[in-house]
Amino acid sequence: MQFATRLDNVETSAIRELFKLLGKPGIISFAGGFPDSAMFDVEGLREASSKALAxxxxxxxxxxxxxxxxxxxxxxxxxxxxxxxxxxxxxxxxxxxxxxxxxxxxxxxxxxxxxxxxxxxxxxxxxxxxxxxxxxxxxxxxxxxxxxxxxxxxxxxxxxxxxxxxxxxxxxxxxxxxxxxxxxxxxxxxxxxxxxxxxxxxxxxxxxxxxxxxxxxxxxxxxxxxxxxxxxxxxxxxxxxxxxxxxxxxxxxxxxxxxxxxxxxxxxxxxxxxxxxxxxxxxxxxxPDTLAHVRKVYAERAAAMGAALKRELGDAIAFTQPGGGLFFWARLTGAGGKLADANVFAQRAIEKGVAFVPGAPFYAEKPDLATLRLSFATANIEKIEEGIQRLGAAL
Amino acid sequence: MQFATRLDNVETSAIRELFKLLGKPGIISFAGGFPDSAMFDVEGLREASSKALAxxxxxxxxxxxxxxxxxxxxxxxxxxxxxxxxxxxxxxxxxxxxxxxxxxxxxxxxxxxxxxxxxxxxxxxxxxxxxxxxxxxxxxxxxxxxxxxxxxxxxxxxxxxxxxxxxxxxxxxxxxxxxxxxxxxxxxxxxxxxxxxxxxxxxxxxxxxxxxxxxxxxxxxxxxxxxxxxxxxxxxxxxxxxxxxxxxxxxxxxxxxxxxxxxxxxxxxxxxxxxxxxxxxxxxxxxPDTLAHVRKVYAERAAAMGAALKRELGDAIAFTQPGGGLFFWARLTGAGGKLADANVFAQRAIEKGVAFVPGAPFYAEKPDLATLRLSFATANIEKIEEGIQRLGAAL
CATH class of the missing domain: 3.40.640.10 (Type I PLP-dependent aspartate aminotransferase-like (Major domain))
Structure with a gap:
């Protein structure tokens, strides 16, 4: 079958392959880009939907x-x-x-x-x-x-x-x-x-x-x-x-x-x-209550992840503490002769039971191979600390 | 603002303009392409949605x-x-x-x-x-x-x-x-x-x-x-x-x-x-019950529309009685010196309080200007008979 020429320069998301590995038992994932299902206001949405239909x-x-x-x-x-x-x-x-x-x-x-x-x-x-x-x-x-x-x-x-x-x-x-x-x-x-x-x-x-x-x-x-x-x-x-x-x-x-x-x-x-x-x-x-709730929970998780990153990875990683959103964007510094390639790091991290997304695919041109993205949205504080410990071990 | 070249050969649906006229009070519309809201299984969908959320x-x-x-x-x-x-x-x-x-x-x-x-x-x-x-x-x-x-x-x-x-x-x-x-x-x-x-x-x-x-x-x-x-x-x-x-x-x-x-x-x-x-x-x-219900109701409406078209427009219109779906497709024959242009007919019909869609826009090339589409889906039998009478008067 011959496809349209517009498909020539595009491929399925490079991180889809990575996501297939996330099914491995016991993996702690910071790879996702989605909010925490546990924070959905299910009851509020059920009422809203019933009301809409009524x-x-x-x-x-x-x-x-x-x-x-x-x-x-x-x-x-x-x-x-x-x-x-x-x-x-x-x-x-x-x-x-x-x-x-x-x-x-x-x-x-x-x-x-x-x-x-x-x-x-x-x-x-x-x-x-x-x-x-x-x-x-x-x-x-x-x-x-x-x-x-x-x-x-x-x-x-x-x-x-x-x-x-x-x-x-x-x-x-x-x-x-x-x-x-x-x-x-x-x-x-x-x-x-x-x-x-x-x-x-x-x-x-x-x-x-x-x-x-x-x-x-x-x-x-x-x-x-x-x-x-x-x-x-x-x-x-x-x-x-x-x-x-x-x-x-x-x-x-x-x-x-x-x-x-x-x-x-x-x-x-x-x-x-x-x-x-x-x-x-x-x-x-x-x-407003829903927003207040998600802000509070994500703020705690972001604080925990920032502290754990500093504690476990020290000067081998550089990042700015985010003031909101779902993500840490970090860069491997190579300090102390440590790894500076996020793709290699991602493989080692998976072996240690923790996942994140290497940064290169996020660049439309000139990728910085030392970068990586970590989401703090879907793991609780205990998992975040455990996961970042594993990251430290992988590095 | 300069838009993409792909927009050059496309315009908003030609029948959107017609649809703006349908707000006129008392209009009986056979112009739509949608099912009858009265037949939606609201209770079944409410239960399904609640169950999904639960x-x-x-x-x-x-x-x-x-x-x-x-x-x-x-x-x-x-x-x-x-x-x-x-x-x-x-x-x-x-x-x-x-x-x-x-x-x-x-x-x-x-x-x-x-x-x-x-x-x-x-x-x-x-x-x-x-x-x-x-x-x-x-x-x-x-x-x-x-x-x-x-x-x-x-x-x-x-x-x-x-x-x-x-x-x-x-x-x-x-x-x-x-x-x-x-x-x-x-x-x-x-x-x-x-x-x-x-x-x-x-x-x-x-x-x-x-x-x-x-x-x-x-x-x-x-x-x-x-x-x-x-x-x-x-x-x-x-x-x-x-x-x-x-x-x-x-x-x-x-x-x-x-x-x-x-x-x-x-x-x-x-x-x-x-x-x-x-x-x-x-x-x-x-x-299965939902399907049986919609089939029965639409079958009755289609039968009523077919009979009314024959009765009110006679040999001025030609069509095949549909065996299903939502539409009659008809052609003005011009018999007896009557109108054979569906665009003119559509204007006159609106004046008489009934709407349908002229057929020309449905052709990618070589439109047949005598054709028209009538939907029997959303009007009850009384309205169908009244609407087709008005069509007869408009012709």
Whole structure:
């Protein structure tokens, strides 16, 4: 069978092979990118779903508008308002997880050979998703304060990208958060160069202690002309439930209309059953408690992992303690003649009964082979300490 | 903003504009393509969803495999076995409605300029979906027994298409059902020319009285070599609930693997919440009664519409009484100097308080302007008779 040429440059996620090893008994896994199932508000979702079926069975079970189920769009508009973003319900569309928002951006904007700037490192599925539409990806370097804006500007000027894709808050995998000053600068760059900025924000609500700076979208009123250049992708996956597959996209009207047309032919609409359930859940008022709970638990786990890494791996590993999200991004320093190749380290770690993801696949170009990603989301503190001990032994 | 070149040849569904008129008070609509909300088994779905959350909260709310939720794949395998198709759970993937199966086929198989043969007329969203991937669509003519296989063979030989897309059973919009003899012939053509055949089958279970011939997929054991060339797309949308967005695709292993990779970057996976609910519903054993009920109600409505059309429009309209599905496909004959342009007729009908869809947009090429589609699914018998009377008055 002859497949489409767009498949030539893409392969199934490189970390899928690794995930097959995770079935090994007794493995402690820091490899996942998902939230802890134990924190799902099952009772709240059961009530929301029953209520949706009782009060609006037609809406919850029938075909719906491609743009999204209106009661959910209204709830998401209010949810965003609580995060400092003014957006009408009609100014956002519901997507089948924020992964679909990325897919629709690729479909709507990227012609073969178009350049797209992403962070180096960035979300793995973003790389593959945009490449499927023929994008040529350029990597902008990231440090502890997020993307380096001077380098970003030089790359924008050189490559005239179709858009820039950023995860400014608790990035995956970098864990980094773009500083307020850099956020303003990114918006200024957008206006100066007429460049579309895509802000993917699935982790912004998962902060430990201090809230992160406002989202790029929330800051657009401060930078005239920037609102028409910013796309914001949100998701309930990390804070409520990935299984609902509820994401949303806020974008300039013309782009939103084209993305809606593309979505019509992608999946007609996102499950109205899931949308009506999510709308009832947001309406129920349980979300603030749910957020407080997940923030508290993840904060404890992140603190435990940071302390254990310092204790067990010492100066053989360098990292910035994340202020939110699900991930540590670390770098093997090679200090004391220790291992500095994360792929070799990952193999040895599996042998010792602990798993993480080597960092190389997260780079669209020029991978840093010493990097690795550790998720603290799904193991309790005891497992985290045990797992990091095993890591120390493997190194 | 500059959009991707793939959007150049596609526009939002031509019938979306028409649908905006349907809000007019008192309109009787035969324009929709959806099932009747009143027939949804709300109680059964509520129980299924509660059970899914109670018994498998992690599975129902967490990220899941791109291929689909295993308990649902097992249920769908059993469901297909009941329809004469032997397929392992691993031989199918779950899709976000069967619309996504079409999208994945386009993404996986179609390079810009590739030819794809569809029926003339065919499902509107198929035309746009494949064109977004750059397909050049060729129309194969349809009569009351489905696609004309001699013409199909000539077109295959001439165009060497990437694949042939058919809705062999109660087609949308044609209402036609491919005869058993022609089904065998289509499979023989597939083998002879090495051509992939995509069988879209959302309506096969909605038969009135006699069951239709077995699906192409069910017939593959009779034609050696054909199984490796047939893709079968199924859906719960027309028989249970479109809002769940549960479809599935059975395909040769290599194609299924590529489609799964593409799905990974399209929406990661279909809502596990909806999948677990659908799995529990199928397991509950309520499906046979649900099917019996919808068949009975739609059969009565189809009978009423056929009789009313004959009574009110006489020889000014020609149609074949459908044996299942949701649609009448009709042609204005112009007899007695009456209207023969369905677009003009549609405008006049709206003025008289009744709506249907003109047939032209359903053709990928060479539209027949005298054709139109009427759905009998969502109006009760009284409304059907009143609506067809209005149609008669409009003509």
């Amino acid at each position: 009060e609006e069975p037609g809406g919850a079970l029938q075909y719906g508008a491609t743009e999204g189920y209106d009661p959910l769009r209204a709830q998401l508009s209010a949810f965003m308002k609580g995060k400092g973003v003014e957006v009408d319900p009609a100014g956002l569309i519901v997507t089948t997880g924020s992964q679909q928002a990325l897919d629709l951006l690729g479909k709507t904007l990227v012609s073969r050979g178009d350049k797209v700037i992403v962070e180096g490192p960035t979300f793995l599925a973003t790389i593959q998703c945009f490449r499927l539409y023929g994008a040529h990806l350029i990597s902008a370097p990231v440090d502890a304060e997020g993307v380096q804006v001077d380098r970003l500007e030089a790359l924008i000027a050189e490559h005239q990208p179709k858009f820039v894709y950023l995860i400014p808050t608790f990035g995956n995998p970098s864990g980094a958060t773009l500083s307020l000053e850099r956020r303003r600068k990114v918006l200024e760059l957008a206006v100066k160069h007429g460049t579309v900025i895509v802000e993917d924000d699935p982790y912004g609500d998962l902060y430990f202690g201090k809230a992160p700076p406002p989202s790029l979208m929330a800051l657009t009123p401060e930078v005239p002309g920037s609102r028409e250049l910013v796309v914001h992708c949100g998701s309930l996956s990390k804070v409520l439930s990935p299984g609902l597959r509820i994401g949303w996209m806020i974008a300039p009207a013309e782009l939103l209309a084209k993305a809606t047309m593309c979505k019509q032919f992608s999946d007609a609409h996102t499950s109205t059953f899931a949308q009506a359930t999510a709308a009832q859940y947001l309406k129920s008022g349980r979300m | 018994e498998e909260p992690g599975g129902a709310l967490q990220y899941g495999a791109t291929e689909g939720y295993d308990p649902l794949r097992a249920q769908l395998s059993a469901f297909m076995k009941g329809k004469g198709v032997e397929v392992d759970p691993a031989g199918l993937i779950v899709t976000t409605g069967s619309q996504q199966a079409l999208d994945l086929l386009g993404k996986t198989l179609v390079s810009r300029g590739d030819k794809v043969i569809v029926e003339g007329p065919t499902f509107l969203a198929t035309i746009q979906c494949f064109r977004l991937y750059g397909a050049h669509l060729i129309s194969a003519p349809v009569d009351a027994e489905g696609v004309q296989v001699d013409r199909l063979e000539a077109l295959i030989a001439e165009h060497q298409p990437k694949f042939v897309y058919l809705i062999p059973t109660f087609g949308n919009p044609s209402g036609a059902t491919l005869s058993l003899e022609r089904r065998r012939k289509v499979l023989e053509l597939a083998v002879k020319h090495g051509t992939v055949i995509v069988e879209d089958d959302p309506y096969g279970d909605l038969y009135f009285g006699k069951a239709p011939p077995p699906s192409l997929m069910a017939l593959t054991p009779e034609v050696p070599g054909s199984r490796e060339l047939v893709v079968h797309c199924g859906s719960l949308s027309k028989v249970l609930s479109p809002g769940l967005r549960i479809g599935w695709m059975i395909a040769p292993a290599e194609l299924l693997a590529k489609a799964t990779m593409c799905k990974q970057f399209s929406d990661a996976h279909t809502s596990t919440f909806a999948q677990a609910t659908a799995a529990q519903y199928l397991k509950s054993g309520r499906m």
